[in-house]
Amino acid sequence: MGIVTSPAGGPAGGSEPLLSVRNLSVEFRTDGAPVQAVRDMSFDLYSGEILGLVGESGSGKSVSMSTLLRLNPSPPAKITGGSVWFMGADLLTVPERQLRRVRGQEIAMIFQDPTMSFNPVQTIGSQISEAMRVHDRGVSRRNARLRTIELLDLVGVPSPKVRYGQFPHEYSGGMRQRAMIAMALANKPKLLIADEPTTALDVTVQAQILETLQEIQRETNLSIILITHDMGIIAEVADRVLVMYAGKVVETAEVEPIFDAPLHPYTRGLLASLPRLDASVGDLPSIPGQPPNLNPPPAGCAFHPRCELSQHRERCRTELPDLVHADGRQHDVACHFFTELRVPAPVAGEER
Amino acid sequence: MSTVPDSQRGDLADRQRPMVGEELLVVEGLTVDFPIKSRVLRRRLGDIHAVDHIDLSVAAGETLGIVGETGCGKSTTGRAILQLIRPTAGSVRLQGHELTTLSKKALLPYRRDIQIVLQDPYSSLDPRMTVRAIIAEPLQVQGISAAARRSRVDELLELVGLQPDHAKRFPHEFSGGQRQRIAIARALALEPRLLVLDEPLSALDVSIQAQIVNLLKRLQREMSISYILISHDLAVVRQISDRVAVMYLGQIVETGKCEDVYTNPTHPYTQALLSAIPQPHPARRGERKRIILQGDLPRPEAPPSGCRFRTRCWRAEQRCSDEMPELTVRNGFDHPSACHFAALLSGTEPSRPGRSAAGTTP
Numbered sequence: 001m002g003i004v005t006s007p008a009g010g011p012a013g014g015s016e017p018l019l020s021v022r023n024l025s026v027e028f029r030t031d032g033a034p035v036q037a038v039r040d041m042s043f044d045l046y047s048g049e050i051l052g053l054v055g056e057s058g059s060g061k062s063v064s065m066s067t068l069l070r071l072n073p074s075p076p077a078k079i080t081g082g083s084v085w086f087m088g089a090d091l092l093t094v095p096e097r098q099l100r101r102v103r104g105q106e107i108a109m110i111f112q113d114p115t116m117s118f119n120p121v122q123t124i125g126s127q128i129s130e131a132m133r134v135h136d137r138g139v140s141r142r143n144a145r146l147r148t149i150e151l152l153d154l155v156g157v158p159s160p161k162v163r164y165g166q167f168p169h170e171y172s173g174g175m176r177q178r179a180m181i182a183m184a185l186a187n188k189p190k191l192l193i194a195d196e197p198t199t200a201l202d203v204t205v206q207a208q209i210l211e212t213l214q215e216i217q218r219e220t221n222l223s224i225i226l227i228t229h230d231m232g233i234i235a236e237v238a239d240r241v242l243v244m245y246a247g248k249v250v251e252t253a254e255v256e257p258i259f260d261a262p263l264h265p266y267t268r269g270l271l272a273s274l275p276r277l278d279a280s281v282g283d284l285p286s287i288p289g290q291p292p293n294l295n296p297p298p299a300g301c302a303f304h305p306r307c308e309l310s311q312h313r314e315r316c317r318t319e320l321p322d323l324v325h326a327d328g329r330q331h332d333v334a335c336h337f338f339t340e341l342r343v344p345a346p347v348a349g350e351e352r
Numbered sequence: 353m354s355t356v357p358d359s360q361r362g363d364l365a366d367r368q369r370p371m372v373g374e375e376l377l378v379v380e381g382l383t384v385d386f387p388i389k390s391r392v393l394r395r396r397l398g399d400i401h402a403v404d405h406i407d408l409s410v411a412a413g414e415t416l417g418i419v420g421e422t423g424c425g426k427s428t429t430g431r432a433i434l435q436l437i438r439p440t441a442g443s444v445r446l447q448g449h450e451l452t453t454l455s456k457k458a459l460l461p462y463r464r465d466i467q468i469v470l471q472d473p474y475s476s477l478d479p480r481m482t483v484r485a486i487i488a489e490p491l492q493v494q495g496i497s498a499a500a501r502r503s504r505v506d507e508l509l510e511l512v513g514l515q516p517d518h519a520k521r522f523p524h525e526f527s528g529g530q531r532q533r534i535a536i537a538r539a540l541a542l543e544p545r546l547l548v549l550d551e552p553l554s555a556l557d558v559s560i561q562a563q564i565v566n567l568l569k570r571l572q573r574e575m576s577i578s579y580i581l582i583s584h585d586l587a588v589v590r591q592i593s594d595r596v597a598v599m600y601l602g603q604i605v606e607t608g609k610c611e612d613v614y615t616n617p618t619h620p621y622t623q624a625l626l627s628a629i630p631q632p633h634p635a636r637r638g639e640r641k642r643i644i645l646q647g648d649l650p651r652p653e654a655p656p657s658g659c660r661f662r663t664r665c666w667r668a669e670q671r672c673s674d675e676m677p678e679l680t681v682r683n684g685f686d687h688p689s690a691c692h693f694a695a696l697l698s699g700t701e702p703s704r705p706g707r708s709a710a711g712t713t714p
Contacts, residue, residue: 056557158647172648173422202421202584204645207628211644229558232630236637255634273562274632275587277614283569284591286562290527 017044017085018190018223019068024082026060026067029075035295038064039247041082042323045191048221050214052238052255054228054270056291060247061227065193069103086191105135108184112196114176118168124179125149125164132186151182156212174205178212185216195227210237231274235259243267246292246302249323253331263326263333263341265309301336309337376545376578377410377433377466382442384425384432388653400653402428404602405442407679410546413576417593417610419586419625423649425602426582430548433580434466435459446546464494467539471551473531477523483509483534484519490541508537513567529560533567540571550582565591586629590614598622601652601660604679608687618685618694620702621661643702659692666702667693 026038038060045051055061066072068084068091084091087106091099111117119127128151129144139147145164152160155178168176177197184192194213198206214237217224226238234241234255241258243251243266251264262268269287289306292298298305300317310316315336323334335341383406385399403425410416418426431437433444435451444451446465454462467490470476477486487508488501496504506516512533523531532552539547549568553561569592571577583589589596590610597607598621606619617623624643631640645664650656659677662668671692681687682694 056559174648203586203628204421204624207630207642208644210630211642230630231558232632235632235634236630238634259633259635270558273559275562275565275585275591276632277587277590277626277629283566284562286566287559288563290529291557291560 015046018047018087019045020085021064021068022083022085024064024067024084025080026063026072027078027080029078030295033295034078036297037077037247037294038067039297041244041247041249043242043249043252045223045225047190047223048217050217050224050226050237050239052226052228052234052241053244054231054234054241055244056229058246058291058294059244061244062195064244065109065195065225065227068193069107069109070099071103071109101135104131104189105187106189107191107193108187108189109193109195110177110180110184110197112199114173114180114200115168117180118176120168123165123167124171125152125166128152128179128183128186131183135187148182148186151185152179154185154216155179155182156208157182174201174208177201177205177209181209181212181216185220185222188220189222191223191225193225193227196229197226198233199228199230206233213237231271243270246294246297248302248334249332250303250334251332252323257331261331263331263338264303264335265307265341266303268341269306269308301334309335309341313337371412374412375409376412376414376447377408377580378443378445379406379408379433380443380445382406382408382429382432382444383440384428384437385440398653401602401655402652403432403439406602406604408597408604408607410578410580412545412578413572414595415572415579415581415593417581417583417589417596418599419583419589419596420599421584421625421649423601423652424599425652426599427550429599430468430550430580430582434468434548436468460494464490464542465544466546466548467542467544468548468550469532469535469539469552472555473523473528473535474555476535477531479523481522482519483514483521483523483526486523486534487519487538487541490538494542504541505537508541511540511571512537527560528556529563532556532564536564536567536571540575540577543575544577546578546580548580548582551584552581553583553585553588561588568592586614586625598625601649601655603660603690605661605690606688607679612685612687616685616687616696618682618687618689618696619661619691620665620667623697623701659690661691667691669693 022042024038024041027034027036041064053061063072067079079092082092086102091102118124125145125148128148129141132144132147133139149160149164152163157163157175157178171179198209201209210233213224216222228234238255240254241252242249243264245266251262251267258267259271262271272285273287275284287306292302300319301321304310304316307316319336321334321336323332326333326338382403384403385401387399388397389395390397406429408416418429420426428437432439439452446462449462451459451462484505487505491501491504505519509516509518514530514533526534553564556564565588568579572579581589581592593610595608596610596613597604598619599605600621606613606617606622613622614626617626624645627640627643631637647664650663656663658673658675662672677690677692679688679690682689685694
């Protein structure tokens, strides 16, 4: 089922996606004009898949994902359109009571900073047990404890029995993130949304956490949406990639084509500007200009002021490009002139 | 590089600039201890050895990268070089002048020569000052005339790629990358010889990082300034630095030319660090064996005896807990390593991952 062509009313036919987002738009009300944080976002997520969501700060990647669970307070956030189909229901219209059963049970979320996500005056173990018992009253305290210890062990917390009774400050940053993952897994969710889970951590710890996530994914057939700004992490773990710019999905494909033959000039620029470990090249190719202001976003294609391909063509300035199928491999791109981009690698550019 | 006549720049131009390649900064035995005090009586209970007997040097026009993870002492080292934190022991010499013994007042003339750029351009710029005032402030402190300050600010804005009309604006009107340009302009105002860059890219978006990397490289080419680049990001360090020092728990464990250290790392910590970086292409998944270090960083107030890395090291033997390995050239390699068993990673390593402590022989 294609991303663009599937009906807006909900998923249909073929292998059913676990999650189906259609035309999602989110605004933030401010003193001035509303900020269009997410614009017309559509995608599908299948069971057992790791979807990488890449973009820079302000691209709408975190806002769109917290909107799936209606976590953004309104006002200022306002969902201006779209639907989020998950297990036969549109999460944007179900009553709050029903949504509460989905949050933390069917869909779990972990965040960048594990320090802020735990209650500092309650032991890690009791917080995870509590998360379990909130959703299932049938679990006895004793069983919740045993299962929590199992979970801590699963995510690689050493001596989990001792660690169960410790407070968050007694955990290191990496251990806290592991505990966070354990808590997210407490109710055997079908989908885990991980928002920059390793950004606050050192590389050696990041490697540990990514490995843990991949192992759990393989063992439990969990689906994961991994939000990150780091193309290296995408290359390591993602099956499919969604690239966002200025609130819009600009490119989506399986991970190999994204790296081998990126079709959007923004994706190309992003990949080219990564500093490399194996050699120091001269100047790094860089994307000129500054990240866009979303209040309002640039007219036409939001990337056009920074685009090397556009060269200020009329069409880029006036007409918003649709996300269209580029070829048979479910590679979708939102660029008027992507067919001109068949030439390899961009040339090293100026610093600005 | 400067268009302001010397007469208007105070004594800025009087200073002798070192020749490219000449030793600019020499640091020997630099040690910084932070006291741990009891809450009630404020008694000194012990010390955190944040930086422990570090030697390093930077030549004119050169970039030294300092890499390491949180808590390894890399930022403290940078601040101790600037004398923002007074070192507990050791010497910091700038072109032969000892800085550690100088009073605050006596240090002032040397402050021009070493400047710092901080990580977060959102909190390092005063939100109530205009860009012009921000960049002119160090010039004012050094007693440079108002007219000279004006033209110098214009010149600096151009140098870092900002527009002249940006001078009137306030920091909140700029994006992160532009703010970092302002911070760099301010640091360059006094034509320093050495710039300490403490994680200058970490707060910036990926597409902007490359712009700042290129700006820093161009400024170095044009001004033959030296950099100490402090970063946790090994790829960024590789991009900018000539030489690199890898720190672990307050000590340098391996150092050398970037090329040598990145292609032939001999210290197990450097090897683990390099292996942990994600491969930049999905086709190369699993190609490089990731060394997953077991356990956490030991507490710096009670570091392990002997080699500080031994508690997480797969090569550790009895000797590692008895004897602290010195940072020296070993086993025929051309760059120094602080490992008794300095060697390239063999195909079978790490064969004993997660051995919690040394003490047994293999």
